[in-house]
Amino acid sequence: MMSNLLLTTVVGSYPQPDWLVDRENLKNRLPPRVRAREIWRVEEKFLEQAQDDATRLAMRDMELAGIDIITDGEIRRESYSNRFATALAGFDVDNPGVALDRTGHPNPVPRVVGPVRRTRPVQVRDVEFARRHTDRRLKITLPGPFTISQQAQNDYYPDEKSLAMDVAVSVNQEIKELKAAGADVVQIDEPYLQARPEKAREYALAAINRALEGVGGATALHTCFGYAHIVKKRLSGYSFLGELSECLVQQLSIEAAQPKLDLSILAQVPSKTIILGVINLDDVTVETPETVAGRIRSALKFVPPDRLVVAPDCGMKYLPREVAMGKLRALVAGARIVRDELR
Numbered sequence: 001m002m003s004n005l006l007l008t009t010v011v012g013s014y015p016q017p018d019w020l021v022d023r024e025n026l027k028n029r030l031p032p033r034v035r036a037r038e039i040w041r042v043e044e045k046f047l048e049q050a051q052d053d054a055t056r057l058a059m060r061d062m063e064l065a066g067i068d069i070i071t072d073g074e075i076r077r078e079s080y081s082n083r084f085a086t087a088l089a090g091f092d093v094d095n096p097g098v099a100l101d102r103t104g105h106p107n108p109v110p111r112v113v114g115p116v117r118r119t120r121p122v123q124v125r126d127v128e129f130a131r132r133h134t135d136r137r138l139k140i141t142l143p144g145p146f147t148i149s150q151q152a153q154n155d156y157y158p159d160e161k162s163l164a165m166d167v168a169v170s171v172n173q174e175i176k177e178l179k180a181a182g183a184d185v186v187q188i189d190e191p192y193l194q195a196r197p198e199k200a201r202e203y204a205l206a207a208i209n210r211a212l213e214g215v216g217g218a219t220a221l222h223t224c225f226g227y228a229h230i231v232k233k234r235l236s237g238y239s240f241l242g243e244l245s246e247c248l249v250q251q252l253s254i255e256a257a258q259p260k261l262d263l264s265i266l267a268q269v270p271s272k273t274i275i276l277g278v279i280n281l282d283d284v285t286v287e288t289p290e291t292v293a294g295r296i297r298s299a300l301k302f303v304p305p306d307r308l309v310v311a312p313d314c315g316m317k318y319l320p321r322e323v324a325m326g327k328l329r330a331l332v333a334g335a336r337i338v339r340d341e342l343r
Helices: 023-027 044-065 124-132 145-150 160-180 197-211 242-246 263-268 289-299 321-342
Strands: 089-100 106-117 137-143 185-189 218-223 251-255 273-279 308-312
Touching: 044 124, 044 321, 106 160, 124 137, 124 160, 137 160, 145 160, 145 197, 160 185, 160 197, 185 251, 197 242, 263 289, 273 289, 273 321, 289 308, 289 321, 308 321
Parallel strands: 137 185, 185 218, 218 251, 251 273, 273 308
Antiparallel strands: 089 106
16 A cells, blocks of 8 residues: 555656757747647658657656656657647648637637547557556546637637537547556646636536546546746636536646645545646756655645655656656655655
């Protein structure tokens, strides 16, 4: 039992190598919602092989750091959401529309021009590949239906809820196949719950629950205030969290280190396992294990250790790789300190 206390994981992304992507291009733009082929340094005929190699490197870094539940690093993605969303029928990505990003700036987005349907597996090969290359517990991530609906220009459906509910059906189909392919945990990313809480209250729970309907095994939902590199004006507390006690997901992944979150808010979701962000991604200084341990101890005042998993605040893709690796090692060491105290 003790070995399953305070497990460590990552939120999803890990830094892509400079030989694979133009990281300056990536850092100097909003996260792409349509395709952004120009970020890749490798020509198309070699790209999948290069992505495979970089995925193995990312997974190995996580293993060497000692992370318990790893991901594929989202190495194949131009952003956390566009690999899945742009693969769905009904979205026109060649003639994009526009939507305001959570920073308030316009960003090209897919236009919804017909019924949204999943016509093929999107990330199943990603899971199959990762499963062949690790014996650790494996998590895979994909964007949630509410966030996808907010990152599109709706030129077809009568309202956003109708769009989100159809997206949820596609997400549900994908999740079930990702589980069958070997994912121990499937996580849906819903950062726009915090960016658009009023709309979230209208239909997000219905869409999320439809996306998780009939899914067996562990599921997680990540929500946050946006990448530290992109979003500089940040809230200090969650505007849509207690509502998630009503959703079907088992684990909630939230950021707490950078916003210095008042952790008493965790009492709003007493039935959920909390994946708590204890690594600040807005600071390239690597935390000491004792700093991480202190953040974990603070959380244990509000969440029992059997309901607490620890992680970085968000995806790590914008960090230098050596910083990301150092922070993961500190995460593992800090968790070990507190686990030993609990013994």
